[in-house]
Amino acid sequence: LLDEGGPDAVTMLAVAERVGVQAPSLYKRVPGRAALLGLVGGAAFDELGAVLAPCAGDPDPRSALRGMVTAYRAWAHAHPRAYGLLFADLPAAARPPADHGARASAPLLGVIARLAGPHRALEGARVVTAFAHGFVAMELAGAFRLGGDPAEAFDAGVDLLAAALDRRP
Amino acid sequence: LLDEGGPDAVTMLAVAERVGVQAPSLYKRVPGRAALLGLVGGAAFDELGAVLAPCAGDPDPRSALRGMVTAYRAWAHAHPRAYGLLFADLPAAARPPADHGARASAPLLGVIARLAGPHRALEGARVVTAFAHGFVAMELAGAFRLGGDPAEAFDAGVDLLAAALDRRP
DNA sequence: ACCTGAACACCGTTCAAGT
DNA sequence: ACCTGAACACCGTTCAAGT
Numbered sequence: 001l002l003d004e005g006g007p008d009a010v011t012m013l014a015v016a017e018r019v020g021v022q023a024p025s026l027y028k029r030v031p032g033r034a035a036l037l038g039l040v041g042g043a044a045f046d047e048l049g050a051v052l053a054p055c056a057g058d059p060d061p062r063s064a065l066r067g068m069v070t071a072y073r074a075w076a077h078a079h080p081r082a083y084g085l086l087f088a089d090l091p092a093a094a095r096p097p098a099d100h101g102a103r104a105s106a107p108l109l110g111v112i113a114r115l116a117g118p119h120r121a122l123e124g125a126r127v128v129t130a131f132a133h134g135f136v137a138m139e140l141a142g143a144f145r146l147g148g149d150p151a152e153a154f155d156a157g158v159d160l161l162a163a164a165l166d167r168r169p
Numbered sequence: 170l171l172d173e174g175g176p177d178a179v180t181m182l183a184v185a186e187r188v189g190v191q192a193p194s195l196y197k198r199v200p201g202r203a204a205l206l207g208l209v210g211g212a213a214f215d216e217l218g219a220v221l222a223p224c225a226g227d228p229d230p231r232s233a234l235r236g237m238v239t240a241y242r243a244w245a246h247a248h249p250r251a252y253g254l255l256f257a258d259l260p261a262a263a264r265p266p267a268d269h270g271a272r273a274s275a276p277l278l279g280v281i282a283r284l285a286g287p288h289r290a291l292e293g294a295r296v297v298t299a300f301a302h303g304f305v306a307m308e309l310a311g312a313f314r315l316g317g318d319p320a321e322a323f324d325a326g327v328d329l330l331a332a333a334l335d336r337r338p
Numbered sequence: 339a340c341c342t343g344a345a346c347a348c349c350g351t352t353c354a355a356g357t
Numbered sequence: 358a359c360c361t362g363a364a365c366a367c368c369g370t371t372c373a374a375g376t
Contacts, residue, residue, distance in 0.1 A: 012369060024371080025341055033369065084258060087310040098314045105315075122315060126304075126322035127329065131296070134303020141256040145267045146274075146291060153295035160296065164329045181350060193351075194360055202350065 002040060002081045010037060034094035041085035041096035048086070049104030051075050056107040061115035062162050068108060069132050069158050076136040083140065087133060105129065116165040124165050131157055171209060171250045179206060203263035210254035210265035217255070218273030220244045225276040230283040231331050237277060238301050238327050245305040252309065256302060274298065285334040293334050300326055 001010050001018065012033055016023040030036045051071050058064035076083040086096070105125060112128065113121035135154055144150040170179050170187065181202055185192040199205045220240050227233035245252040255265070274294060281297065282290035304323050313319040 011367090013367090022342055023369085024343085027370075028340070087307055087312050089253060089310045092311060095311060101312065102315065122317055123322045123325050126313065126319060127300070127326035130304035130307060130322075130326060131300045132303065133307060134301065135295075135299035137306060138256055138299060138302060141258045142261060142264060143256050143270065144295065146271065148291055150295060153292045153299075156292050157296035157299060160330070160333045164333050180348090182348085191361055193353085193362085196351075197359070 002085070003079070006081050007037065007084070010040070012036075032094070034090050037085060037088070038090055038094040038096050040082070041088065041090075042100040044079070044082040044085055045096055045100035045104045047079070047082070048072070048075050049100075049107070052104065053107045056111050061111055062166055064111045065108075065115060065128070065162050065165075066158055068111060069128065072132050073136055073154065076140065080140050083136065087137075112165060115162070116167050120165070120167075128161055128165075131161060171254070172248070175250050176206065176253070179209070181205075201263070203259050206254060206257070207259055207263040207265050209251070210257065210259075211269040213248070213251040213254055214265055214269035214273045216248070216251070217241070217244050218269075218276070221273065222276045225280050230280055231335055233280045234277075234284060234297070234331050234334075235327055237280060238297065241301050242305055242323065245309065249309050252305065256306075281334060284331070285336050289334070289336075297330055297334075300330060 001014055010033075012023045012026055015036065016026055019026075026036075030039070051074075052068050055064055055068035055071055058067055086101075108128065109121050109125045112124040116124045135150075135157065138144060139150060144153075170183055179202070181192045181195055184205065185195055188195075195205070199208070220243075221237050224233055224237035224240055227236055255270075277297065278290050278294050281293040285293045304319075304326065307313060308319060313322075
């Protein structure tokens with residue numbers, strides 16, 4: 001339902017029909033619509049994490065980072081509605097459970113620890129994630145309207161970050 | 170209404186009451202609720218732009234950039250609901266008109282042109298904006314949950330970007 | 339224990355009717 | 358030209374009643 005019609009289409013009635021049940025029955029499994037969207041967001045984190053993890057296998061940490069961020073953006077473009085749920089500001093009680101996000105970001109932390117050193121891993125991962133999320137969110141919102149090819153700015157940003165975080169000579 | 174209760178509180182009925190009119194009358198001025206939120210987003214771009222512009226006065230482009238990005242984050246924290254409208258993915262017809270975003274980003278383009286050279290201004294501004302937006306969006310969504318002080322990562326990211334974009338020796 | 343029908347309070351939006 | 362009352366189609370959610 002989300003992929004087809006966006007979050008507005010994820011209606012308690014529509015979900016109930018899809019599951020073959022009446023709407024009120026959903027409240028036996030889930031406290032409300034917001035919580036349901038939070039669960040979908042958690043599942044989206046899991047899918048995204050499964051796409052990122054293999055990229056950590058690249059022996060060169062710098063190209064591993066590039067590959068991972070590129071895969072991140074590709075997944076967001078392939079599943080724009082699900083992506084929009086990852087960092088949606090839902091009521092705190094209905095947010096994707098923290099552990100889904102933590103698992104999805106684990107491979108990135110590993111790669112940046114190799115690239116920049118363990119003591120800079122968390123900080124570096126936050127900087128890279130902020131850039132990737134911000135870029136993709138602006139792309140999906142149609143916010144790059146000043147011409148040129150936004151994708152070039154993405155690659156430039158990734159290279160710039162990878163170079164700056166690389167502690168090797 | 171937005172500041173008080175978030176976008177959900179911006180109801181056609183609530184707006185009409187605030188304006189002293191019946192709900193159907195709003196449709197004489199605005200095609201629908203989505204378009205109304207888009208207009209609010211446009212106004213938010215104007216306010217943000219007014220906060221960023223003075224930072225361009227700093228004679229050192231690198232500290233001008235730091236000041237501008239810091240002001241950006243401060244404004245987002247002060248008006249989280251309005252900020253959430255800037256890059257919300259509304260139906261294209263209801264998005265904040267492009268010129269509001271363009272005006273708000275003009276001072277940043279100017280500063281980065283001074284720092285990195287005019288031919289890298291657009292690309293650099295996109296990288297910096299992506300980082301700033303992504304970071305703030307994740308903060309507001311409560312996405313930094315792995316401990317430490319996220320603000321340190323923000324400062325580190327800004328310094329890293331400013332240094333990487335600086336073409337001066 | 340689980341599902342349902344009916345109801346409640348609330349939406350966005352349309353439109354004929356008033357002035 | 359502008360505003361309104363009434364209505365329509367749809368929400369999320371609650372709850373007593375069934376099985």
